[in-house]
Amino acid sequence: MSGAAGCQGGGGDRGPRWRRPWKLLALGLLSASSVLAAAPGAGAMSKEEKRRLGNQVLEMFDHAYSNYMEHAYPADELMPLTCRGRVRGQEPSRGDVDDALGKFSLTLIDTLDTLVVLNKTKEFEEAVKKVIKDVNLDNDIVVSVFETNIRVLGGLLGGHSVAIMLKEKGEYMQWYNGELLQMAKELGYKLLPAFNTTSGLPYPRVNLKFGVRHPEARTGTETDTCTACAGTLILEFAALSRFTGTSIFEEYARKALDFIWEKRQRSSNLVGVTINIHTGDWVRKDSGVGAGIDSYYEYLLKAYVLLGDDSFLERFNTHYDAIMRYISQPPLLLDVHIHKPMLNARTWMDSLLAFFPGLQVLKGDIRPAIETHEMLYQVIKKHNFLPEAFTTDFRVHWAQHPLRPEFAESTYFLYKATGDPYYLEVGKTLIENLNKYARVPCGFAAMKDVRTGSHEDRMDSFFLAEMFKYLYLLFADKEDMIFDIEDYIFTTEAHLLPLWLSTTNQTVSKKNTTTEYTELDDSNFDWTCPNTQILFPNDPMFAQSIREPLKNVVDKSCPRGISRAEESLGSGPKPPLRARDFMASNPEHLEILKKMGVSLIHLKDGRVQLVQHAVQAASSLDAEDGLRFMQEMIELSSQQQKEQQLPPRAVQIVSHPFFGRVVLTAGPAQFGMDLSKHKAGTRGFVATIKPYNGCSEITNPEAVKEKIALMQRGQCMFAEKARNIQKAGAIGGIVIDDNEGSSSDTAPLFQMAGDGKNTDDITIPMLFLFNKEGNIILDAIREYEAVEVLLSDKAKDRDLEMESMDQKLSENDSHKQNSEEATSASQDVGAVSEESEEGESSDVTDPESLSPADADSDSISISNQDSSVPGTNEASAPEPACTQGDHQPQEQKTETESNSKVNWDNKVQPMESILADWNEDIEAFEMMEKDEL
Ligand code: DMJ
Numbered sequence: 001m002s003g004a005a006g007c008q009g010g011g012g013d014r015g016p017r018w019r020r021p022w023k024l025l026a027l028g029l030l031s032a033s034s035v036l037a038a039a040p041g042a043g044a045m046s047k048e049e050k051r052r053l054g055n056q057v058l059e060m061f062d063h064a065y066s067n068y069m070e071h072a073y074p075a076d077e078l079m080p081l082t083c084r085g086r087v088r089g090q091e092p093s094r095g096d097v098d099d100a101l102g103k104f105s106l107t108l109i110d111t112l113d114t115l116v117v118l119n120k121t122k123e124f125e126e127a128v129k130k131v132i133k134d135v136n137l138d139n140d141i142v143v144s145v146f147e148t149n150i151r152v153l154g155g156l157l158g159g160h161s162v163a164i165m166l167k168e169k170g171e172y173m174q175w176y177n178g179e180l181l182q183m184a185k186e187l188g189y190k191l192l193p194a195f196n197t198t199s200g201l202p203y204p205r206v207n208l209k210f211g212v213r214h215p216e217a218r219t220g221t222e223t224d225t226c227t228a229c230a231g232t233l234i235l236e237f238a239a240l241s242r243f244t245g246t247s248i249f250e251e252y253a254r255k256a257l258d259f260i261w262e263k264r265q266r267s268s269n270l271v272g273v274t275i276n277i278h279t280g281d282w283v284r285k286d287s288g289v290g291a292g293i294d295s296y297y298e299y300l301l302k303a304y305v306l307l308g309d310d311s312f313l314e315r316f317n318t319h320y321d322a323i324m325r326y327i328s329q330p331p332l333l334l335d336v337h338i339h340k341p342m343l344n345a346r347t348w349m350d351s352l353l354a355f356f357p358g359l360q361v362l363k364g365d366i367r368p369a370i371e372t373h374e375m376l377y378q379v380i381k382k383h384n385f386l387p388e389a390f391t392t393d394f395r396v397h398w399a400q401h402p403l404r405p406e407f408a409e410s411t412y413f414l415y416k417a418t419g420d421p422y423y424l425e426v427g428k429t430l431i432e433n434l435n436k437y438a439r440v441p442c443g444f445a446a447m448k449d450v451r452t453g454s455h456e457d458r459m460d461s462f463f464l465a466e467m468f469k470y471l472y473l474l475f476a477d478k479e480d481m482i483f484d485i486e487d488y489i490f491t492t493e494a495h496l497l498p499l500w501l502s503t504t505n506q507t508v509s510k511k512n513t514t515t516e517y518t519e520l521d522d523s524n525f526d527w528t529c530p531n532t533q534i535l536f537p538n539d540p541m542f543a544q545s546i547r548e549p550l551k552n553v554v555d556k557s558c559p560r561g562i563s564r565a566e567e568s569l570g571s572g573p574k575p576p577l578r579a580r581d582f583m584a585s586n587p588e589h590l591e592i593l594k595k596m597g598v599s600l601i602h603l604k605d606g607r608v609q610l611v612q613h614a615v616q617a618a619s620s621l622d623a624e625d626g627l628r629f630m631q632e633m634i635e636l637s638s639q640q641q642k643e644q645q646l647p648p649r650a651v652q653i654v655s656h657p658f659f660g661r662v663v664l665t666a667g668p669a670q671f672g673m674d675l676s677k678h679k680a681g682t683r684g685f686v687a688t689i690k691p692y693n694g695c696s697e698i699t700n701p702e703a704v705k706e707k708i709a710l711m712q713r714g715q716c717m718f719a720e721k722a723r724n725i726q727k728a729g730a731i732g733g734i735v736i737d738d739n740e741g742s743s744s745d746t747a748p749l750f751q752m753a754g755d756g757k758n759t760d761d762i763t764i765p766m767l768f769l770f771n772k773e774g775n776i777i778l779d780a781i782r783e784y785e786a787v788e789v790l791l792s793d794k795a796k797d798r799d800l801e802m803e804s805m806d807q808k809l810s811e812n813d814s815h816k817q818n819s820e821e822a823t824s825a826s827q828d829v830g831a832v833s834e835e836s837e838e839g840e841s842s843d844v845t846d847p848e849s850l851s852p853a854d855a856d857s858d859s860i861s862i863s864n865q866d867s868s869v870p871g872t873n874e875a876s877a878p879e880p881a882c883t884q885g886d887h888q889p890q891e892q893k894t895e896t897e898s899n900s901k902v903n904w905d906n907k908v909q910p911m912e913s914i915l916a917d918w919n920e921d922i923e924a925f926e927m928m929e930k931d932e933l
Pocket of ligand 1: 295352404492493494
């Protein structure tokens, strides 16, 4: 896709190249959209408002970029809560996500072409000089091939693309001599060792200095990679080849794509999520358009647009047809199994799929794009951001949100395709939410939990590379730009590559050497691009008419896992039994279970176990229904497990200079005030207590009275601390972890348990903060002395906090001052002075009730302990929540702590362990599938 219009061919400055009618049709799309944008109607946005919003995006970008440059550069990323750079190795490891960091000033490189899109040419010139001078690409560090390609190689190439454009214009960058391209080439060569496999699929990681095979490489033992990881190289690699005339990069990327195409599941034409890089076997056979696969599809279509190679379009269209047949269940996009594509693989969606409506615009399939986008927008309206994963009935499945740009991207493309001002309003909401909930004095912080509004100390580079580009372009008119965005295509990281590359240095043979397309004829390929004059004939209300029926899809309906069988059967035969409807006391249901090969085993301890033996099913169709039933049951149980936990709470710093903008993720207590029932929360100034561990009578009650007491974890029970501070007159308490460096970014939250006795006497709220979050408050005390916080179940509106704050500073000044002050605070304060004598660790239980009880390769089973879990005690299956909120406070299961040394904290199951379990279950399914096949 070009920058602005949905569907467009190449051409640009270097001359036309299209044999097919793309260019003309794209022009049609553009003119139609401008007619629509100008059309009068309710909701049309005034030019002034558009300009105001565009300026707001610029101001927000400045806030993010200047804080990165001032407080983090040359580090890879900014940590906006602690206001410093994230340097790999100096912070606790976050696992795979850290593989994007290669000590190469990631955020600066990823931001280069954003500066030019946002008209910040002088800043761009400065930034390029810094990159050339400072960045070292030869570090002994293991990085992700995928992330390094899309962010760093893409960033350098995008920077080079706009640098030569500016140079050609004659005003800026006159000194530029292809230095960024040189760096890109150097990096390209550093990625090549990863391709040293027989399949041609790259290893997922590479050591920038030592490659893959070298004894010092510390990588090269991996066997799997994700499909998107191996299939998202062609744009950057082909651009590198064509810019430099060195064909090897394009050749390698093509080979990887050819291999994936060869390995597609032939009956469904779908690809799985992960693949063995040596054998080409699908390791995970679930298939969707989100995490793990997303940009593979994106790059097939965009490779056709950039390179004009028909085979990429042929492949894309073949996959797209399969996606629309199996995965698209409008407005949902649900993962299925590649071998059994009528079988849903899960009942939740991940936020990465939000890019897909944008890709559908490029494909020209506007209707489903509008539908899915509208569904996603309603999820956002409910939670302010798209949670990383959400269920088919729109509950939060994974509450994090790292400020991903995919939804903004789709909003931009839909606006360009439809000209409907509705999408400008959507963009306005995104801007408002970012400012209200994610903006902190030192940048923008990712959401740790969209339900509580708490933050994570993280601002990913893609936030600057993508979010600000799409938001700015959404509100920008052609005359606001210093160049024509239509001359470029966006990579998956929104880097700009010029369309004229299609006619440059075509040294690589376009012919796929491994694939014959004899089985495909022209009917597989949709060669045309949409013309909005045909799409919206005399009907500026087209998009609205598609959205209208979906208006209340999130709030008012409860669409639980749409069954294709249910849909297609209509008034025909009875739909298969769904896990959510199952009642163990219903003889008819038991009969159906039997037909599906599922048996119910009553265990001695009162538990009920479900086991499926596909071979015992009445027919293969029944076996398939049985499989789905078991899968649904597992997921239902997993969901229940999750809901039995108390959700995390929020500690919001409301005093100057934070004004409610910093929200820390806190663990709840199983005693004291239940903050979910006291919506206003408890607000007060904080005071550290003496003794700091709170394990005996408080000796400074005068300092603590009417305050929120801060104390250190350890040396006695949580409930004991609570009683001591309550006696001293505190109105609440915060326990700070004594394990230095612990953080909710890296450790699972847990609940503070009682002491096994009746805790009704404790009436004040108690929350737990990990060491890093606790230090943010301690830092603030050192700097500002009087620090006021709000303890609540969900962060309160920052604007209200702003209103109630001291009005001494004008709003503009306070913004500036905020970042300066917060910075010095975080620099000055060291670790908590008191040390705990005994180390403690949070303990987690295994979710016993979910573990497959029968490991037979042809069977799968689940068992449940809880009486409210499906299948137990002849009770009916639970009603999966179809309620308004995601918080459903459950009865708390208090676990008595007998050993005060090791088992102080109640056992809870963190999300990671639930997901790990779920993966195990999926694997069991896959084994079974294999056996069946
Ligand atoms: C970006 O780095 C890219 O868009 C990638 O393809 C997947 N998504 C992230 C941001 O969410």
